Amino acid sequence: MSTIEAAPVPTQMHASGRSEIRRMLREPSAVIGGTIISFFVVLAVFAAWISPYDPNTPDWMAIRAAPNAAHWFGTDDLGRDVLSRVIFGTQASLAAGLVSVTVAVLIGLPFGLIAGYFGGVADMVISRIADALLACPFLVLAIALAAFLGPSLQNAMIAIGISAIPVFVRVARAETLVVSTEDYIAAARAQGLGHFAILTGQVLPNVLAPTIVQATLTMAIAVLAEASLAFLGLGQLPPAPSWGAMLDVARQFLGEAPWMAFWPGLAIIALVVGFNLIGDGLNSALNPRQ
Amino acid sequence: MKTLLLRRLAVLLPTLLLVSMMVFGLQKLLPGDPALALAGEERNPEVIEYLRQKYRFNEPIPVQYGIWLKALVHGDFGTSVRTRLPIGTMLAEKLPVTIELAILSMLVALLVGVPIGILAALGRGTPLDYGASLFGLAGLSIPHFWLGIMLILLFSVNLGWLPAGGFVPPSESIGRNLISMLMPALVLGTGTAAIMMRHVRGAMIEAMKQDYVRTARAKGVTECSIVLRHALPNALIPVVTLGTLQFGELLAGAVLTEQVFSIPGFGKMVVDGVFSRDYAVVQAVVLCTAAVFLLMSLIADIAYVLLNPRLRS
Numbered sequence: 001m002s003t004i005e006a007a008p009v010p011t012q013m014h015a016s017g018r019s020e021i022r023r024m025l026r027e028p029s030a031v032i033g034g035t036i037i038s039f040f041v042v043l044a045v046f047a048a049w050i051s052p053y054d055p056n057t058p059d060w061m062a063i064r065a066a067p068n069a070a071h072w073f074g075t076d077d078l079g080r081d082v083l084s085r086v087i088f089g090t091q092a093s094l095a096a097g098l099v100s101v102t103v104a105v106l107i108g109l110p111f112g113l114i115a116g117y118f119g120g121v122a123d124m125v126i127s128r129i130a131d132a133l134l135a136c137p138f139l140v141l142a143i144a145l146a147a148f149l150g151p152s153l154q155n156a157m158i159a160i161g162i163s164a165i166p167v168f169v170r171v172a173r174a175e176t177l178v179v180s181t182e183d184y185i186a187a188a189r190a191q192g193l194g195h196f197a198i199l200t201g202q203v204l205p206n207v208l209a210p211t212i213v214q215a216t217l218t219m220a221i222a223v224l225a226e227a228s229l230a231f232l233g234l235g236q237l238p239p240a241p242s243w244g245a246m247l248d249v250a251r252q253f254l255g256e257a258p259w260m261a262f263w264p265g266l267a268i269i270a271l272v273v274g275f276n277l278i279g280d281g282l283n284s285a286l287n288p289r290q
Numbered sequence: 291m292k293t294l295l296l297r298r299l300a301v302l303l304p305t306l307l308l309v310s311m312m313v314f315g316l317q318k319l320l321p322g323d324p325a326l327a328l329a330g331e332e333r334n335p336e337v338i339e340y341l342r343q344k345y346r347f348n349e350p351i352p353v354q355y356g357i358w359l360k361a362l363v364h365g366d367f368g369t370s371v372r373t374r375l376p377i378g379t380m381l382a383e384k385l386p387v388t389i390e391l392a393i394l395s396m397l398v399a400l401l402v403g404v405p406i407g408i409l410a411a412l413g414r415g416t417p418l419d420y421g422a423s424l425f426g427l428a429g430l431s432i433p434h435f436w437l438g439i440m441l442i443l444l445f446s447v448n449l450g451w452l453p454a455g456g457f458v459p460p461s462e463s464i465g466r467n468l469i470s471m472l473m474p475a476l477v478l479g480t481g482t483a484a485i486m487m488r489h490v491r492g493a494m495i496e497a498m499k500q501d502y503v504r505t506a507r508a509k510g511v512t513e514c515s516i517v518l519r520h521a522l523p524n525a526l527i528p529v530v531t532l533g534t535l536q537f538g539e540l541l542a543g544a545v546l547t548e549q550v551f552s553i554p555g556f557g558k559m560v561v562d563g564v565f566s567r568d569y570a571v572v573q574a575v576v577l578c579t580a581a582v583f584l585l586m587s588l589i590a591d592i593a594y595v596l597l598n599p600r601l602r603s
Contacts, residue, residue: 128304128305128308129308131301131305131308132305132308132309132311132312132580133312135305135306135309135580135583135584135587136309136312136576136579136580136583137538137539137541137542137543137579137580137583138542139542139543139545139546140542140545140560140575140576140579141576143545143560143561143564143572144313144316144560144572144573144575144576145316145319147563147564147569147572148316148317148319148320148569148572149319220430220431224431224433227433228433228434228435228546231433231435231546231549232545232546232549232561232564233565234564247435247436247439250439251439251550254439254442254443254447255447258443258447261436261439261440261443262440264436265432265433265436265439265440268433268436269428269431269432269433269436272430272431272433273427273428273431276427276430276431277427
């Protein structure tokens with residue numbers, strides 16, 4: 001789970017274009033993954049309307065109640081409705097996936113572009129720093145950063161985002177190295193275009209597609225990492241619902257209330273499978289040669 | 291080979307130095323007085339003063355880093371504010387436990403991932419292949435800690451076959467040690483088995499397309515012999531490299547597994563360090579994990595060249 005590796009993404013792809021979207025819609029994994037993610041997005045956005053109970057209100061008369069007609073997923077050690085907490089927990093997981101990957105892309109992509117385009121000292125310095133970050137296994141680095149920054153969902157997202165930066169540096173650098181040797185870049189230079197214009201106008205559009213594929217796959221890792229940090233008590237603080245933290249509490253009541261552990265875990269798996277499927281589908285759609 | 295080794299070492303050492311800078315930089319994230327923060331829950335003024343003197347917090351940051359690095363080079367990782375033990379001693383005690391867990395998990399990954407990968411490649415497009423893909427997806431998507439909890443629920447709570455947690459040192463009883471490590475190794479090995487399976491499948495498909503396989507078929511060599519004697523040895527070369535790199539990842543993955551099964555290893559040490567605000571312990575574990583990871587990548591590079599006669603020549 002802790003493995004984060006660059007997807008084998010191709011060169012020379014364009015992020016936008018109807019043919020790419022059509023190809024994506026023909027990829028069953030992308031469609032299934034997209035449906036799963038859409039389902040969770042709807043749950044997160046409309047949690048307050050969909051959820052049958054308030055996720056934080058205890059019911060002292062229904063402590064650790066098994067799944068029944070009133071509480072489909074049962075209740076937890078404080079009598080809170082597990083289904084409602086799973087629904088509201090979607091918000092923390094999706095936010096962690098989106099925010100941390102956005103942080104990683106916003107920092108990693110420009111540095112990767114600079115390293116690949118300018119080469120030389122810039123490439124050496126950026127690549128060595130990325131190597132050093134990659135040498136610290138993803139989860140260990142995220143735990144260490146979250147520990148030093150202090151436990152909170154926000155800090156967990158920052159920690160995961162920082163840990164994921166080097167993978168985007170690598171993807172962007174590798175793509176830029178290939179794109180930079182193309183004739184149209186030489187032509188742009190001959191036209192007198194500046195480095196910034198070439199980087200943003202010519203190189204970036206070709207680097208975007210593999211970055212999007214990598215971002216989707218990294219979201220799966222980020223969701224797992226957030227759940228792991230929350231499980232260790234370094235993520236969303238109680239009583240706010242979070243799938244990882246729910247599992248941590250459930251561990252203490254395995255014999256009496258196994259449903260407390262079952263549903264949050266299933267939700268994590270479904271969301272991670274969704275991101276992995278959509279990532280694989282995007283990769284196939286944008287890389288027909290593979 | 292010597293040139294390769296020197297070239298890789300020339301990259302490895304600066305990377306390790308950069309890692310040490312990052313790990314040192316972590317303590318700069320702490321708010322307020324660093325000596326007070328590093329002391330964690332310890333409020334004894336003498337301890338705080340000792341830390342202030344030891345790390346010379348009034349000196350410029352590069353000087354502080356130099357002092358910290360010099361101590362590290364001499365094997366001084368500091369003292370745990372929780373246990374009052376030298377961190378180096380704690381590492382020496384905990385690391386073998388985690389390494390045992392990682393080795394057993396790697397065995398699980400190899401025994402499960404490699405055969406499934408081969409069968410999936412040979413039966414490409416069949417239900418077996420789809421089943422293998424499903425296993426690959428599940429292995430990458432199921433959180434270790436949830437799988438651990440579910441196995442405890444099944445084998446410990448419901449069936450009562452295996453202990454729910456704890457660790458028996460091999461010096462006490464090898465049999466009980468292996469029983470206590472069975473579920474943790476299965477949990478930690480599943481993710482790696484999925485990665486192995488995907489790579490073995492890909493490598494085998496490629497190997498089966500090669501000219502030497504076609505030649506062997508034309509010579510009338512049996513399919514079983516083609517797979518085992520010709521395709522598999524070539525397909526396994528990248529897998530050996532991957533396995534070496536994954537070993538470093540297993541050390542990291544052990545954090546959650548050790549937490550779930552209460553195994554007193556490296557991972558539990560870092561989590562305990564986090565909760566007792568024993569920051570020097572956290573720094574030491576990150577640094578050691580990175581060092582092991584870099585060492586493994588060096589071994590992977592060397593193994594790749596050694597196993598591949600074309601590169602060796």
